[in-house]
Amino acid sequence: MRKLLILCLFCLGIGFAISNFQGLATKGEFDSLVIDFKENIAATEIDRQLQVLSGQYQLAPRLNSQFSQAEHLYVVKGDRALLDKLRASDLSQDVESIEPNYIYHTTVAPNDPQYSKQWHLHSINAEQAWDENRGKGITVAIIDTGVSQVPDLAQTEFVAGYDFVNDKINADDDNGHGTHVAGTVAQSTNNNYGVAGVAYEAKIMPLKVLSGSGGGTISDIAEAIRFAADNKADVINMSLGGGGESQVMKDAIEYAYNKGVVIIAAAGNENNNSASYPARYARVIGVAATDAQGERAEFSNYGAGVDIAAPGGGHGSKIWQETIDPSTNLPIIVGFQGTSMAAPHVAGVAALIKSTGVTAPAEVFAVLQQSVRKIEQDPQNFYGAGNLDAVAAVKLAQKGKITFNDFFRWLRDNGYLNLRFWIDGGAIALLPKIGMVLGSYLLAFLIRNYLPFGLPLMSGMVAGSSGLFFLKGFYIFDLPQAPFRLLGSSIPELGNAIAGNSILNPVFASVLIPLLLLVVCWSIPQGKWFAVGTSLGVASCLLVSAVIAPNVWLLGDGGIARGFLILNGLLCFGLARFAARGDSQTV
Amino acid sequence: MITVIGGIEHKGFGTGAWALVAEDGTTYELLDCPRDLREVGLHVKVQGTLNDDVMTLAMIGKVLNVNSFEIL
Numbered sequence: 001m002r003k004l005l006i007l008c009l010f011c012l013g014i015g016f017a018i019s020n021f022q023g024l025a026t027k028g029e030f031d032s033l034v035i036d037f038k039e040n041i042a043a044t045e046i047d048r049q050l051q052v053l054s055g056q057y058q059l060a061p062r063l064n065s066q067f068s069q070a071e072h073l074y075v076v077k078g079d080r081a082l083l084d085k086l087r088a089s090d091l092s093q094d095v096e097s098i099e100p101n102y103i104y105h106t107t108v109a110p111n112d113p114q115y116s117k118q119w120h121l122h123s124i125n126a127e128q129a130w131d132e133n134r135g136k137g138i139t140v141a142i143i144d145t146g147v148s149q150v151p152d153l154a155q156t157e158f159v160a161g162y163d164f165v166n167d168k169i170n171a172d173d174d175n176g177h178g179t180h181v182a183g184t185v186a187q188s189t190n191n192n193y194g195v196a197g198v199a200y201e202a203k204i205m206p207l208k209v210l211s212g213s214g215g216g217t218i219s220d221i222a223e224a225i226r227f228a229a230d231n232k233a234d235v236i237n238m239s240l241g242g243g244g245e246s247q248v249m250k251d252a253i254e255y256a257y258n259k260g261v262v263i264i265a266a267a268g269n270e271n272n273n274s275a276s277y278p279a280r281y282a283r284v285i286g287v288a289a290t291d292a293q294g295e296r297a298e299f300s301n302y303g304a305g306v307d308i309a310a311p312g313g314g315h316g317s318k319i320w321q322e323t324i325d326p327s328t329n330l331p332i333i334v335g336f337q338g339t340s341m342a343a344p345h346v347a348g349v350a351a352l353i354k355s356t357g358v359t360a361p362a363e364v365f366a367v368l369q370q371s372v373r374k375i376e377q378d379p380q381n382f383y384g385a386g387n388l389d390a391v392a393a394v395k396l397a398q399k400g401k402i403t404f405n406d407f408f409r410w411l412r413d414n415g416y417l418n419l420r421f422w423i424d425g426g427a428i429a430l431l432p433k434i435g436m437v438l439g440s441y442l443l444a445f446l447i448r449n450y451l452p453f454g455l456p457l458m459s460g461m462v463a464g465s466s467g468l469f470f471l472k473g474f475y476i477f478d479l480p481q482a483p484f485r486l487l488g489s490s491i492p493e494l495g496n497a498i499a500g501n502s503i504l505n506p507v508f509a510s511v512l513i514p515l516l517l518l519v520v521c522w523s524i525p526q527g528k529w530f531a532v533g534t535s536l537g538v539a540s541c542l543l544v545s546a547v548i549a550p551n552v553w554l555l556g557d558g559g560i561a562r563g564f565l566i567l568n569g570l571l572c573f574g575l576a577r578f579a580a581r582g583d584s585q586t587v
Numbered sequence: 588m589i590t591v592i593g594g595i596e597h598k599g600f601g602t603g604a605w606a607l608v609a610e611d612g613t614t615y616e617l618l619d620c621p622r623d624l625r626e627v628g629l630h631v632k633v634q635g636t637l638n639d640d641v642m643t644l645a646m647i648g649k650v651l652n653v654n655s656f657e658i659l
């Protein structure tokens with residue numbers, strides 16, 4: 001059973017790795033080719049070839065820039081088929097290279113045609129945040145005028161909500177405000193339609209408490225808060241406010257907060273020096289509005305109760321989302337302004353943070369506060385902690401946690417995920433090695449809360465699990481190959497590296513070396529994390545070996561060897577967990 | 588019951604909200620505003636009660652329930 005479980009974990013890990021790893025999945029895009037003629041070719045020959053290109057292939061070759069004349073560097077429009085055709089033609093004799101003119105971009109913008117209008121998503125760095133997280137698995141309750149499922153929410157997941165105004169299950173919008181707010185949180189994105197949302201893989205829970213004219217009772221709102229908490233909402237957005245302090249409301253907020261719900265509310269649009277309720281309650285994150293320049297919107301409340309600032313329009317700028325036109329009930333992409341629009345930006349980022357695994361409301365709030373772009377001079381508390389920054393928030397939330405993205409980025413940066421590297425490595429059993437590296441990650445994932453992500457830990461994991469195994473394939477003429485085998489071995493394999501066989505030595509393939517390493521390195525922080533990583537790596541190597549090839553010197557290749565490897569693997573994991581936990585407060 | 592003298596304004600929050608801006612600068616939100624008051628620039632005298640039990644999406648000020656009004 002255990003073998004099956006481990007095997008499943010490995011398969012899952014490998015599948016996840018491949019699906020997440022962009023380097024292998026995408027080969028780069030290009031819509032033009034670069035032709036680099038040889039330096040010593042006569043100008044007449046180049047002219048002849050250019051004429052062939054324009055005559056035979058109907059291309060319009062042009063110099064890449066005014067500086068390309070000396071290099072004879074030309075660019076033509078073309079795709080993969082043309083590239084192959086040109087490489088096969090006699091043009092190839094006259095050129096140094098014909099290559100795809102790859103298009104580089106830092107991040108990929110979503111294909112929503114009106115995304116360019118959404119300055120507010122740019123100003124919170126949403127695009128870079130989406131590389132890391134899009135809010136999957138998180139439910140955001142929209143306590144508002146209801147939410148209608150307009151076309152640009154078609155791909156957004158909904159969970160059951162409630163209409164507290166008319167006491168019915170269906171919580172459609174009859175005003176347009178709630179749908180707009182929901183759009184900011186989770187508008188369907190990359191759907192070739194309309195606009196984008198901050199946490200577009202999050203789910204929406206529509207809760208209608210405001211009537212079509214835009215007002216609602218405190219009792220309905222308090223009930224909606226409790227409904228959200230009882231129905232597993234992770235984040236509540238309240239783009240509403242007014243009235244006085246209310247015990248009913250305060251109790252409902254306390255109830256939801258204690259159930260782990262992050263509660264966000266708009267600061268209010270009175271240009272007053274305190275936020276309105278509910279933003280002003282202690283457990284609620286009050287959001288002030290900023291305009292396209294990042295300055296306080298002229299209407300935004302400030303002072304007491306303002307915890308953070310986010311885009312809400314003002315000074316002529318608007319927040320663009322799809323909603324319904326209440327007079328026709330038809331969908332419309334429209335610009336609204338107000339702290340109502342600022343709050344859902346924060347709710348969306350809170351969903352991203354929660355989706356990384358930081359869940360306690362106090363911690364989410366701390367991440368939001370610490371990741372803002374701070375405002376130097378803010379004596380009247382216009383901005384609270386500062387301006388919302390989605391990518392900084394997500395990265396801060398991930399710090400101290402090893403995510404798949406981080407780990408594979410690290411592997412890729414260190415050559416491990418370069419396909420050619422592996423193949424050139426020679427006749428090494430690749431799959432077990434991949435299994436060992438991934439296995440060490442999966443083990444680290446189990447105790448992720450105690451681990452700092454960093455070079456020492458990752459190096460340890462690779463050293464313990466697989467070693468620099470590609471080195472095993474190095475054969476340099478006349479040089480002994482044993483040193484390469486040694487460097488290319490993981491720690492458990494060291495005992496048999498010099499002999500050059502695959503029978504594991506029971507001294508090396510055990511908990512002994514990680515234990516010694518930990519004892520020696522305990523007082524050096526960097527060294528200790530290397531040792532913890534090594535323990536995890538060795539654990540993975542031993543467990544994978546136990547499944548695939550349990551061959552241990554003196555113990556044979558049967559049940560005894562397998563038991564020995566599993567036992568030591570588990571001991572290594574236990575050791576890593578113990579060592580990491582003992583120091584968890586420094587993480 | 589309070590009496591407020593001021594001008595009618597329409598504030599652009601969400602799909603819009605009707606407001607009564609008093610001579611002292613205080614803004615009241617006229618939720619479910621009577622049809623005859625829905626005209627920007629009207630100078631009016633309104634008698635009504637402050638409603639502390641509601642919250643609104645406009646958040647422009649206290650909600651004033653209109654009992655009677657007089658266009659000045």
